[in-house]
């Protein structure tokens with residue numbers, strides 16, 4: 001799927017009514033969506049309403065599209081599977097003030113927030129997120145469930161393998177590979193290839209613990 005600008009028609013369920021859920025809601029409002037087109041799905045805000053949008057429990061959702069607005073890749077995976085089991089299909093949400101090159105390829109279930117910049121030749125794997133003010137350089141590939149947190153900068157020709165998270169204001173230098181499940185801490189600078197399942201902090205980024 002190649003959808004740099006918008007979301008498709010139909011009822012969209014935003015799974016998770018926390019901070020990222022409300023940011024995703026804002027992106028949809030900015031795209032012209034009305035409250036009646038939208039549903040927030042959350043276990044903890046039963047039968048409530050937020051900004052005019054219904055909040056439902058996951059077990060009463062029956063049809064439409066969904067996007068999981070949760071930062072943690074493992075939780076995103078679990079909640080997405082629940083929606084798939086209920087017959088919903090994943091859709092992507094791109095804020096109209098995000099900048100995406102014409103040839104960016106976006107998988108289903110992605111979220112791209114305002115002021116993100118995604119350069120030419122990049123691929124955003126299914127259920128990946130590029131949050132506000134983050135940048136993704138040319139020809140970089142994000143595999144599924146990758147999370148780029150606010151203000152992080154991923155240089156060109158980088159490969160972020162599945163479930164990688166890059167913290168706020170962290171930087172990954174050009175051409176590097178970050179292994180699956182690794183968490184790059186806020187403000188870290190990744191200067192060489194990294195194995196899977198590490199937590200990295202500092203400049204240059206070094207492992208703290210193995211998860």
Ligand SMILES: CC(C)(COP(=O)(O)OP(=O)(O)OC[C@H]1O[C@@H](n2cnc3c(N)ncnc32)[C@H](O)[C@@H]1OP(=O)(O)O)[C@@H](O)C(=O)NCCC(=O)NCCS
Nearest residue numbers: 149150166167168183184185186187188199200201202208
């Ligand atoms: C790296 C990170 C995942 C570690 O989390 P954690 O395992 O809970 O680690 P702790 O908070 O227990 O800290 C452990 C140690 O690492 C240090 N540390 C934590 N994060 C750090 C970072 N980003 N850079 C440098 N040092 C860091 C702490 O100071 C602490 O040091 P100490 O043992 O000398 O006191 C987390 O701190 C982080 O950076 N998360 C990114 C958050 C983010 O970008 N959020 C954006 C949301 S919008």
